[in-house]
Amino acid sequence: MKTIHVAAAIIARNGRIFATRRGYGPFKDGWEFPGGKLEKGETPEEALRREIREELGVSVRVGKLFDTVEYDYPEFHLSMQCFFCAITAGEPILLEHEDACWLTPGRLGTLDWLPADLALIRKLETLDESLINPKEDIV
Numbered sequence: 001m002k003t004i005h006v007a008a009a010i011i012a013r014n015g016r017i018f019a020t021r022r023g024y025g026p027f028k029d030g031w032e033f034p035g036g037k038l039e040k041g042e043t044p045e046e047a048l049r050r051e052i053r054e055e056l057g058v059s060v061r062v063g064k065l066f067d068t069v070e071y072d073y074p075e076f077h078l079s080m081q082c083f084f085c086a087i088t089a090g091e092p093i094l095l096e097h098e099d100a101c102w103l104t105p106g107r108l109g110t111l112d113w114l115p116a117d118l119a120l121i122r123k124l125e126t127l128d129e130s131l132i133n134p135k136e137d138i139v
Contacts (some may be wrong), residue, residue: 005075007044008035009052009085010066010124011092014060016102017124019111020055023098030097030114033082034097058090066121071116078116 010033011018020034038044038050045062052060063084071078094100103110105127113121 001077001078002075003071005038005044006036006078006080007038007047007051008080009048009060009062010034010082011052011060011085011087013087013102016104017108018092019101019103019108020094020097021099021111022114023094023096027114029098029112030113032117033112033120035080044083046085049087052085053060055095056090056092057095058092059088060085067120069116069120073115080116082120092093 008017018034019031020030022028034052034055035048036055038047039050042050047059048062052058063086065083066082067082069078069080069082071080092100101111105124108121108125
């Protein structure tokens with residue numbers, strides 16, 4: 001089975017986490033964290049900075065790795081490194097997604113997440129909201 005390596009941004013601000021709803025492809029309308037595939041020779045951190053600029057028109061500081069998700073979809077295996085990030089320039093503009101919102105960790109489960117994201121959501125829901133702050137060490 002083919003493995004796809006991606007990096008996902010858990011963008012945090014003021015105790016809330018940014019979620020996006022896909023606007024294209026076979027997983028259209030599912031909620032996810034922004035990010036995307038690593039290009040050849042690119043680190044996950046480099047991929048995140050590039051993808052977030054392309055998808056949301058903002059610059060981010062990539063922080064700590066929160067989790068690596070391994071998930072088998074019917075057509076491929078997904079290996080997704082998920083990093084806490086903070087916006088350093090700009091405000092998000094939806095260039096590829098059809099919707100977005102900022103949620104506290106405890107409210108993340110109210111969205112219809114893509115299957116690979118569900119285990120990650122359960123881990124994020126347990127975080128203290130005071131930790132989801134770009135001024136703290138978590139980002």
